[in-house]
Amino acid sequence: MIDHLPILQVIVPLLGAPLCLIVRSPRAVGLFALLTSTITFLVSCLLLQQVLLHGTIAYELGGWAAPWGIEYRIDYLNSYLLLLVSAMGAIVLVASQTSIDRELPRSRHMLFYTAYLLCLTGLLGILCTGDAFNVFVFLEISALSSYTLIALGNDRRALTASYQYLIMGTIGATFIIIGVGLMYMMTGTLNMYDLAQRLPEVHNSKTVLSAIGFFIVGVCLKLALFPLHLWLPNAYAFAPSIATAFLAATSTKVAVYVLIRFIFSVVGPEFANTVLPLQEIFVVLGISGIFATSISAIYQLNIKRLFAYSSVAQIGYMILALAIGTPLGLTATLLHLFNHALMKAALFLAIGAVVYRVGSSQLSHFAGLGRQMPWTMAALVAGGLSLIGVPLTVGFVSKWYLVLALLENGWWPLTVLVLFSSLLAVIYVWRIVEWVYFASPRIFIEEVKDPPLSQLVPIYVLVFANFYFGIDTSLTVGVSKRAAEALFGGIFL
């Protein structure tokens, strides 16, 4: 059983998804999906434990030996992210049990949960696999199911948002297979470990260069790097709140993982930098993305959209840290990956609770909610503080490492810019605070109160995690550091 953990990680939600269609009953299907994702979460816990004990796990799918068959490789990096994604998947589903009633007709619940579990499958698959083409397949599984999730939104604009995402996402995915195909052409292998061995032999060819280019552009579309982020704000704004919380916490993170895996484990950071001015590109796009999207966030009238823009800005931080190109920088990226998932999940679930009670995520509908939904709003503020990077929250930990990594390279001006940009976060978070606590409540919404416990508990679990991992960083920093060092050792352990 323990030997088969890597595949169980993927197969459990994959089998769960069609079973949702059989269960049908809205109440039962929710619980069933929750059960499935909880099992997935337990599997990822075991997997992390195994990796910490025994090091990298290589699993041959169907018993086919590595370069020919598909291989799953679990090392520090992906076991850490598997834990994150499956934990988010489970926690968000606890909240969805009640929250979804308000946003989706009961007849569509099973569709929602099917798509949700498929999306989870896709994301976990991307993390597990060590095969380049398999990455594409899982990427598309998660992408197709997230288009569906988004299209289930209540507003008709959800449909156009989903369509937009579909077009952009498909182009991105096609770019990725072009890249993979070109690499296969030059090396004759799809296994990432094998690719890493064979690519150096053909480093000089233009084909490899274009393969890297195509792959990176494709992934950057998927991870919504500025200026390829245009699909994201609407998609997050109009999707059902639960879907937004899940996607914001996981999907772009996994795309960042793909980028890291590709640059560090397959191509090798030195080579990627010599053939392409990756560092310059990422620094420029990262920092301009942080500013452009943070400023856009300030002007949003819809809170979901506001935080969607903020998500793009946070991706800018991750990419910027990645561009530093030192183990410390990579540690900062990985830390922020984890920490940002915690913040955004907490924030979007809190917003989901407001949608549940008030029926809208317009900023103006938050007027005076500080009195009517004190617990939810306190969670929203706590998440916001974490986003700003107040000490004792996770946001501070990632900011600390990012700044430290920037200083280590002597990039003073960028350090100042990064710190300055967190003030933009203060502005957009405080806009919400002022609406929530200073505006008078809207008259025609009566009997607004905190959501049921099934939503409040997951929100507070996440808020607690935001503080816990801001104070006791041994797990996050420890694993991030080990993963970063392993990646820099050039070893795909």
Add this chain to the structure above:
Amino acid sequence: MNIIGLYNYWIVVVLMMIGFYVVIAHENLIKKLVGVSIFQTSVFFFYISMGKISGATPPILDDHYQLYSNPLPHVLILTAIVVGIATTALGLALVVRIQEAYGSIEEHEIQDQDTQDQMESRLEAYGFRKKHVLSVQNLDE
């Protein structure tokens, strides 16, 4: 450079550009999907021609033949075709729903209506009530 000999790649590139152009230039949502499909198909061609070796046969072991084409890219592209079909199907389904919701599948008309929606919600923010609210109960029936 052997331009003629690499004709398969030229076809791929031309198809890809056509597809890409259609996606960007066309307003009609269906046409955009057609563009995406052409774009994807060009990649399928790319993979298929990559595995082909001139004068080789499909990899069916037989004493008469020594040279086999590489079957792996072909198998891979079967998967990719399935993904492509799923994408197109989902895209078309979305277009149908968009047509139902907006009464149009022309991008600018949809955008006009979206802008109007946005104006309404902005007005609502300043205290005006929305005219009709899409409720969950309606959808259920």
Add this chain to the structure above:
Amino acid sequence: MTAETLLLLTILVPLGAVIGIVALGHSPNLREAVSLTASLVLIYLTVSLYKITGAGAAVSWEGLHILPGLVLFFSIEPLGMLFSLIGSFLWLITTIYSIGYMRGHQEKNQTRFYICFAIAISSVMGISYAGNLFTLFIFYEILTLSTYPLVTHAGTEKAKLGGRVYLGILLTTSILFLLLAIIGTWYIAGTVDFHPGGIFDQSHTLAAAVLLPLYVFGIGKAAIMPFHRWLPAAMVAPTPVSALLHAVAVVKAGVFSVLKICTYIFGFDMLNRLPTTNFLLYLAGASVIIASLVAMKQDNLKARLAYSTVSQLSYITVGALLANSAGALGGAMHIGMHAFGKITLFFCAGAIMVATHKTEISDMRGLGRRMPVTMTAFFIGSLSIIGLPPCGGTWSKWYLMIGTIEADKLILMVVLMVSSLLNIAYLLPIPIKGFLYPDPDDKKGLRQVKEAPLPSLVALSLTSVGCIVLFIYPQPLYELGTYFLEAAGVHGR
């Protein structure tokens, strides 16, 4: 109880009071009893710590490794002891005052008020015992955030705008400059612990020259111009808040940090070598004069006191930057002397507001006959601020002047003297108008004595008596000041 437990309790007792305040929020009398008890316990704790450390024992506590090498670390040294003693004594007095003020003024949300107040005090204790910059920064930010709801207590549009300025400036400076300086220090010196004689060595002179202005501007709470605007903006808060927090705790946390960083991070030798010290010294001198001039123009009593605070804070910054023993001693003593003087003045301003609803100085003619106790207290407080016998302010100004002579900076001595004259010009007219002018509304002299509620009156009498006591018996402050100099590795006088 061990000394370590006492130390932790000083931080935990106010936090524990929060729970009591929340639980008993429905019954105002019990709620206030909790606040009073907690402040009495806190005084007991700080006094016992004073005795223990006075006997020469070193007390410190190390916990929570937040990041590798970064520990939540508390360590008591004399300056922190001085600050925490003042903070805890004045918390008790302010609580007494608040009971009269908040009820007399019929303020809303009193439970929230007392909660935030207790959290603010807890973070003041954290700041005073912080053993490294990191711990200092954490509590510094908590203090900013916990006082925001107090500043905006009224919930009006004006309060919202005041809160924006308050939070905007304090967060901007702390994130943009202070955090950068701390991370820079960590990067350059490899430690952020407070260390007698400083942590930089000769080779760091250039970096230290850059870091010093970052620290001085980054500690926005020290209100050096041009980052002083938050202090007048914070005057929208209820008077007890202005009194304790914006005359004592918050601003003193600022200058305390400046003094501590100058002595324990830079060290006087380093400060004397740095090219930037002089610039900052003259900037602080300019703040002293300009703020006094602005204060003269203010007709609103609280605004005038706010600008006076800006000016007085720069005295302490000057003392710290003079980098000699007399200057530092004067600065340390001024923390205490100014605290007693200014809190008296603010208490009086609040008492006048509760009793007569007057806020403008021009309306206060003849007030001395209606509120003799208040006006007398105001007179004593003014004398202390000006630095005239028989009030405590005399001593601290005395040492500051000696410091300027020792440092051979006669211009600054002139600045201090001119500023004293300006103090006379803007403070004394108020009691003079109060006592010597007739009341314009009350031609026949019929109106009876009508003072503020008794608790408020008791509080302001106590602090004004304190001002006089500190003249006759300044030993505790003086001793702590000299211990501080010894602990910081400078020879006491």
